[in-house]
Amino acid sequence: MHSPFERRTRRLQQRLQDGAGDAVVCFPSPNLYYLAGFWEEPMERPLYCIVPADGQPALVAPTLYHEQLADETWIEDIRSYDDGENPNELVEAVATEFAIADGTLLLDPTMWAMFSESLRNTLPAASFRLADAVMDGLRETKDDAELDALRRAAAVADEVVLGLRERGSDVVGMTETELARDIERRLVEAGGDELSFDVIAAAGKNGAKPHYRHGDRDIQTGDPVVLDFGARVDHYPSDQTRTVVFDGEPPAGYDDAHQAVVDAQQAAVDAVEPGVTAETIDAAARDVLENRGYGEAFVHRTGHGVGLDVHEAPYIVQGNDTELEPGMVFSVEPGVYLEGEYGVRIEDLVVVTEDGCERLNDTPRDWRV
Numbered sequence: 001m002h003s004p005f006e007r008r009t010r011r012l013q014q015r016l017q018d019g020a021g022d023a024v025v026c027f028p029s030p031n032l033y034y035l036a037g038f039w040e041e042p043m044e045r046p047l048y049c050i051v052p053a054d055g056q057p058a059l060v061a062p063t064l065y066h067e068q069l070a071d072e073t074w075i076e077d078i079r080s081y082d083d084g085e086n087p088n089e090l091v092e093a094v095a096t097e098f099a100i101a102d103g104t105l106l107l108d109p110t111m112w113a114m115f116s117e118s119l120r121n122t123l124p125a126a127s128f129r130l131a132d133a134v135m136d137g138l139r140e141t142k143d144d145a146e147l148d149a150l151r152r153a154a155a156v157a158d159e160v161v162l163g164l165r166e167r168g169s170d171v172v173g174m175t176e177t178e179l180a181r182d183i184e185r186r187l188v189e190a191g192g193d194e195l196s197f198d199v200i201a202a203a204g205k206n207g208a209k210p211h212y213r214h215g216d217r218d219i220q221t222g223d224p225v226v227l228d229f230g231a232r233v234d235h236y237p238s239d240q241t242r243t244v245v246f247d248g249e250p251p252a253g254y255d256d257a258h259q260a261v262v263d264a265q266q267a268a269v270d271a272v273e274p275g276v277t278a279e280t281i282d283a284a285a286r287d288v289l290e291n292r293g294y295g296e297a298f299v300h301r302t303g304h305g306v307g308l309d310v311h312e313a314p315y316i317v318q319g320n321d322t323e324l325e326p327g328m329v330f331s332v333e334p335g336v337y338l339e340g341e342y343g344v345r346i347e348d349l350v351v352v353t354e355d356g357c358e359r360l361n362d363t364p365r366d367w368r369v
Contacts (some may be wrong), residue, residue: 003037003074004143004144004145005034005035005036005073005074007143008034008035008138008143009035009036009051009057011138012024012035012134012138013052013053013054015134015137016051016052016106016134020106020133020134021053021103021104021105021129021131021134022052022053022104023050023051023052023053023100023103023104023105024050024051024105024108024131024134024135025048025049025050025051025105025106025108025111025119025131026049026111026131027042027046027047027049027112027115028040028041028042028043028047029042029108030110030235030307030308030309031108031110031131031135031139032049032108033235033308034139034308035051035057036049036057036075037072037073037074038068038069038073040065042112045062045083045087046060046062046091046115046118047060047061047062047065048061048091048115049075050091050094050095050098052100056075056076056077057075058075058077058078058079058098059073059075059077060079060087060090060091060094061078061079061080062081062083062087066078066080079093079094088118088121088122091119091122091123092122092123095123095126101126102123102125102126103126103127104126104128104129105123105126105127105129106128106131106134107119107129107130109131109132109135116128137313139307139313140312140313140314140322140325140328141325141326141327141328142307142327142329142351143327146307146329147327147351149234149236150236150306150307150351151360152191152233152234153192153196153230153231153232153233153236153237153238154240154349154360154361155191156187156190156192156230156231156233156238157230157238157240157361158240158361158362158363159186159190159191160186160187160190160229160231161227161363162363163186164183164244165244165363165364165369168246168247168369169246169247170246171219171225171246171247172219172220172246172248173218173219174218174219175214175215175217175218175219176201176202176203176206176215176216176217176219176225179201179214179219179225180199180200180201180213183199183201183227184199187229187230187231188231190231192231192232192233193231193232193233193234193235194231195229195231195232196230196231196232196237196238197229197230197237197310198213199214199227199228199229200214200226200227200228200241201226201227202214202225202226202343203217203218203219203220203223203224204217204220204223204224204342205339205340206343207224207225207226207337207342207343207344208337208338208339208340208341208342208343209337210299210300210343210345219246221247221248222245222247222248223245223246223342224243224244224250224251224254224258224342224344224367225244225245225246226241226243226343226344226345227242227243228240228345228347230310235308236308237306238349238360238361239306239331239347239349240348240349240361240363241333241345241347242346242347242363242365243258243344243345243346243367244367244369245367245369246369250367251342254342254344254367255367256292257294257336257338257344258344258367260289260292260294261289261294261334261335261336261344261345261346262346262365262366263288264285264286264288264289264298264334265285265332265346265347265348265365267285267288268281268282268284268285268302268303268332268334269348269359270284271284272324272332272350272352272356272357273324273355273356274324274352274353274355276323276324277320277321277322277324278314278315278316278317278320278324278330279318279319279320279321281302281303281316281332282301282303282316282317282320283318284302285298285332285334286298286302286318286334288334289334289336294336297337297338298335298337299337301315301316301317302317302332302334303330303332304330305329305330306329306330306331306349307329314328314330316330316331324352325352326353326354327351327352328351329349329350329351329352329360330349331349332347332348332349333345333346333348346365348360348361
């Protein structure tokens with residue numbers, strides 16, 4: 001039975017055969033893991049996965065990775081080079097064997113410029129384009145293995161949210177950074193492999209800055225605190241936001257703003273089904289907030305796709321006419337941000353199903369803990 005990585009590669013090759021290009025060249029990135037099953041950070045030594053439109057792909061890699069690649073990937077054709085040897089000679093040999101030396105090569109859009117320039121110099125007869133269109137379209141719809149990892153990652157975030165709510169007034173007096181470090185610890189203890197991104201713990205007026213992380217501000221009685229975090233499980237991330245008041249009563253008007261965000265999120269989730277466009281989901285949330293008087297305080301898109309990257313296609317934003325398909329996963333996260341006062345954001349991940357959607361997060365959305 002083929003591995004999910006091989007099945008994804010064969011789907012990519014079908015797209016290439018349909019005219020997208022003659023080969024895709026990946027380097028250490030989510031795209032490399034998606035196709036080959038090998039996860040690594042970029043480094044100064046070239047490491048390429050070359051996928052032709054037909055036949056078996058090849059890996060060009062430092063010798064120090066040979067055994068690891070043989071154990072962790074389904075790809076058997078591994079061309080290794082020692083330090084001091086020229087990896088471009090192997091690239092040229094692969095391109096000649098694959099008959100792509102003068103073809104159209106689609107490069108990983110995250111590839112470092114030093115490597116893309118090296119490929120251009122090594123294969124001067126080839127033409128080069130980015131592989132983002134073919135890879136984004138491939139990765140938008142998640143397979144069963146991906147959905148399983150995303151569900152487990154979401155469960156980790158849910159467990160941490162519930163634990164934080166139980167702390168209640170104990171959080172008052174902590175700094176935002178202290179709370180963020182506590183969240184990081186809890187994510188690992190709940191089964192996360194690593195953070196999805198740097199934790200957001202934004203109290204009071206700091207919550208009005210959508211991408212503020214955390215600082216030395218003390219969390220005070222009555223502070224609304226925006227909590228946005230997640231953890232990776234088998235390389236797939238969770239991403240959940242709740243805005244809570246750990247003790248006391250929030251500022252005047254906050255309850256109305258929070259309820260408006262909850263209602264906007266629910267309207268957007270209710271609108272999700274196959275065939276609906278991404279911008280329709282954005283409009284569903286935006287209409288609620290505009291009708292409640294918070295339209296100008298909603299300053300970002302309603303959501304973003306989630307997969308190996310925390311932010312990827314499809315983007316739930318005005319102007320995106322991509323039609324939703326079963327298996328797509330994205331966030332639904334409307335927000336209200338009142339400068340100098342507070343912010344509110346509620347976020348869950350959803351999976352498009354055959355007749356609607358599945359919500360991956362299931363914790364209370366109320367501001368009271």
